[in-house]
Amino acid sequence: MTHKKKVWIDLVNSPHVMFFRPIIKELEKRDYSVIITARDCPQICGLADQFNLRYKCIGHHFGKSNISKVTGMLIRALQLARFGLSEKPDLALSHGSREQLLLASVLGIPSALITDYEYSKFLPIKLSWMIVPEVIPEGAVKKHSKGVLKYPGIKEDVYVADFEPDSRILRDLGINGDGLMVTIRPPATEAHYHSSKSEELFEAVIDFLGRTPNLRTVLLPRNERQETLVRKTWPRQCNNGKIIIPDHVVDGLNLICHSDLVISGGGTMNREAAALGVPVYSIFRGKIGAVDQYLANSGRLVLLESPEDVCTRIILNKSRRSRRIKHASRVALHRIVYHITKIIE
Numbered sequence: 001m002t003h004k005k006k007v008w009i010d011l012v013n014s015p016h017v018m019f020f021r022p023i024i025k026e027l028e029k030r031d032y033s034v035i036i037t038a039r040d041c042p043q044i045c046g047l048a049d050q051f052n053l054r055y056k057c058i059g060h061h062f063g064k065s066n067i068s069k070v071t072g073m074l075i076r077a078l079q080l081a082r083f084g085l086s087e088k089p090d091l092a093l094s095h096g097s098r099e100q101l102l103l104a105s106v107l108g109i110p111s112a113l114i115t116d117y118e119y120s121k122f123l124p125i126k127l128s129w130m131i132v133p134e135v136i137p138e139g140a141v142k143k144h145s146k147g148v149l150k151y152p153g154i155k156e157d158v159y160v161a162d163f164e165p166d167s168r169i170l171r172d173l174g175i176n177g178d179g180l181m182v183t184i185r186p187p188a189t190e191a192h193y194h195s196s197k198s199e200e201l202f203e204a205v206i207d208f209l210g211r212t213p214n215l216r217t218v219l220l221p222r223n224e225r226q227e228t229l230v231r232k233t234w235p236r237q238c239n240n241g242k243i244i245i246p247d248h249v250v251d252g253l254n255l256i257c258h259s260d261l262v263i264s265g266g267g268t269m270n271r272e273a274a275a276l277g278v279p280v281y282s283i284f285r286g287k288i289g290a291v292d293q294y295l296a297n298s299g300r301l302v303l304l305e306s307p308e309d310v311c312t313r314i315i316l317n318k319s320r321r322s323r324r325i326k327h328a329s330r331v332a333l334h335r336i337v338y339h340i341t342k343i344i345e
Contacts, residue, residue: 004033005344008089008109010080010097011036011055014043015268018159018253019095021051026337032344035087037080037100046249056083059099077103084109091344095155098123112343114336115141116155117267119287131339135294149343151335154291156268156275158333163276165257173244179214180260180316186219186226187265187283198265201283204307205263205314206230210237212316218244218255220269260319267292274300281314 007027009020024034036055038044048055059076076099084092084103092104092111104111105125112129118140130145133155138148175181184205187198209217217237221227227245230238237243253272256262262273262280267289273280274295281302282292288303295301302313 010100011038017047183259185264195285197285204310
């Protein structure tokens with residue numbers, strides 16, 4: 001009997017669920033075995049359950065400080081070790097799992113890191129392979145890897161190509177479609193690339209939208225701490241329904257599609273909106289990566305730089321949703337899967 005080559009995917013952030021779904025499907029079509037681990041987080045595991053992914057939940061986020069991050073990475077790498085040793089994968093694959101990359105290096109498992117932000121803090125180890133968008137200069141990442149492979153477009157093209165909107169999401173959130181609807185994602189305050197300027201912009205955005213009549217904001221906090229802070233800082237808007245914080249895991253792509261505009265302090269939601277043709281504004285103030293700069297230069301993303309920009313550059317218009325779903329090309333998906341199979345073989 002021919003041995004099926006085995007790909008191990010580790011999910012460490014909620015957008016990874018959407019990103020890897022079509023990749024998993026394509027790999028299984030090509031008769032590869034795919035095994036999945038996921039960091040213990042309601043947003044990751046909730047989405048994985050929603051899309052019927054079979055996974056093993058291992059480890060959790062350990063906090064914001066550098067000491068906590070390093071300690072947490074080492075602990076989770078050890079927790080993953082039993083899984084890696086028992087499954088004996090032919091390739092360890094992720095979109096930024098440091099724990100998996102560290103363990104793969106120790107155990108001698110070939111690894112492939114897919115990334116779309118060249119300013120991420122990479123481990124002081126030589127990675128097997130990196131797969132990045134074509135707009136990222138090879139010199140920005142080459143020193144971290146034995147080989148760099150590229151794909152066209154942006155990573156969000158991989159899963160937007162199969163996206164089908166479902167308008168029931170508005171009813172579930174208690175929104176009748178009248179007035180404006182804005183989706184907001186706060187800055188990733190626990191990320192290594194976080195800048196306090198992003199928080200200043202976030203506060204300016206909430207205050208600006210709070211003064212705008214006939215507008216409702218759907219806010220997607222990254223954790224319970226952020227939700228508590230928002231409810232404490234803007235209690236009136238939260239209590240009167242001006243700010244809606246969903247009490248369950250929401251399909252972010254579907255929410256974006258039904259929004260009139262999106263404002264986010266993180267990269268993925270901004271790029272998802274750009275891929276769907278939804279007006280989007282970034283309050284991210286870390287180092288601007290090549291992908292976001294490419295989207296800004298092409299007019300698909302507006303980079304807000306100051307609280308003044310919030311009032312002068314954000315355009316509050318009812319968006320024409322009917323123009324949106326122009327299914328993206330599947331070229332990005334097929335190129336990434338091609339690279340993965342070539343690495344394995």
